[in-house]
Amino acid sequence: MADNAQDVCSEYGVSVEEDAVHLRDSLLEVAGLSELFKVLADETRTRILFLLSKRELCVCDLALILEMSLPAVSHHLRLLKVMRLVAYRREGKQVFYSLDDEHVVELISVAGKHFGEMRETGGRNG
Amino acid sequence: MADNAQDVCSEYGVSVEEDAVHLRDSLLEVAGLSELFKVLADETRTRILFLLSKRELCVCDLALILEMSLPAVSHHLRLLKVMRLVAYRREGKQVFYSLDDEHVVELISVAGKHFGEMRETGGRNG
DNA sequence: GTAACAATTAAACAATCGTTTAATCGTATG
DNA sequence: CATACGATTAAACGATTGTTTAATTGTTAC
Structure with missing residues (x-):
């Protein structure tokens, strides 16, 4: 399925959908910088x-x-x-x-x- | 004379006075950064x-x-x-x-x- | 203590910045 | 060509920021 897919938006790319959580969490690394x-x-x-x-x-x-x-x-x-x-x-x-x-x-x-x-x-x- | 003196201001420390030019010029290194x-x-x-x-x-x-x-x-x-x-x-x-x-x-x-x-x-x- | 100088603080103001809203552009689809 | 969606642009607004002016604090010298 969507493995390295990169679209999301409305057309249910779902792609990042899983990664979105991970990516959003990773933002803690740059918090406050x-x-x-x-x-x-x-x-x-x-x-x-x-x-x-x-x-x-x-x-x-x-x-x-x-x-x-x-x-x-x-x-x-x-x-x-x-x-x-x-x-x-x-x-x-x-x-x-x-x-x-x-x-x-x-x-x-x-x-x-x-x-x-x-x-x-x-x-x-x- | 003033070699590593560090005061200037009004009391003619003159200290930086010479270095002032040099220091001011050095600011070009960080211009725009x-x-x-x-x-x-x-x-x-x-x-x-x-x-x-x-x-x-x-x-x-x-x-x-x-x-x-x-x-x-x-x-x-x-x-x-x-x-x-x-x-x-x-x-x-x-x-x-x-x-x-x-x-x-x-x-x-x-x-x-x-x-x-x-x-x-x-x-x-x- | 008064005067003078270096530095800090506070208030006021102009300028810059980031978000929102609405409108517009570009591309794909029916 | 009309619709839908992603993206960009523009105008408007609120918030933040940097400088100025004036007043205050701290220290030294008379």
């Missing part, structure tokens, strides 16, 4: 994490480099703290942040590799 | 990509498994097409989609590893 991608979905946060992977920086340094307002930077750092991606320590009036996660750089690296290969093969020019 | 993370930032899209990494599926199959409306699924697939992450072929009335990118599964894998280790060490309980 998008929360991490949400963090990197903002260009500013990707930049912050990338900078912090190079060296420890205080908030006003980041604001200077990124040419952004202090509250804006602080706002992003708050999320990074909640997600436990950065560590911070107070030194006088300043607060220094550093990267506290090993997977972030890996994710950035893979994404970079992706667009790198994209440019070689994919490009939409001739 | 968040576009890929934006795709995965939505739980539904992560699920779709994950399902397509397991087998080819038509739109109504996805709608069935994800328990979502057809337009909603189609809407997400549109973005995945634009981003060249999926391939598609028409077969009669149905359109079958499949994963057409090797990095997506890698990203999902790393994210999964992240939360996996998070649960071991990080947990917010004692």
Whole structure:
């Protein structure tokens, strides 16, 4: 019967019908993962994490480099703290942040590799 | 002078001042990467990509498994097409989609590893 | 204690995003 | 050609998100 059939919809393909349960269950494997991608979905946060992977920086340094307002930077750092991606320590009036996660750089690296290969093969020019 | 100094701000730390240029330039390395993370930032899209990494599926199959409306699924697939992450072929009335990118599964894998280790060490309980 | 600076927080606003509903397109069938 | 079904598109709506502005907290120096 339908062994590797792939249609379902109305015409009772039944195909996936059995697999549907299995496939739906398998979604547990990726449950919640998008929360991490949400963090990197903002260009500013990707930049912050990338900078912090190079060296420890205080908030006003980041604001200077990124040419952004202090509250804006602080706002992003708050999320990074909640997600436990950065560590911070107070030194006088300043607060220094550093990267506290090993997977972030890996994710950035893979994404970079992706667009790198994209440019070689994919490009939409001739 | 300031060699590994890390303060700047107003009190003329000058520290990063030189590095600021270098650090700002280095941001080119991560320019645009968040576009890929934006795709995965939505739980539904992560699920779709994950399902397509397991087998080819038509739109109504996805709608069935994800328990979502057809337009909603189609809407997400549109973005995945634009981003060249999926391939598609028409077969009669149905359109079958499949994963057409090797990095997506890698990203999902790393994210999964992240939360996996998070649960071991990080947990917010004692 | 006051002043100055770094940082955080809160409220307000614009902009973006995802779903729904309805309409349209494409293909197969009678 | 009309009907049915799968898929896409468009408009509309609600919800979320990121930045700005202003106010507040924490620390150092006078």
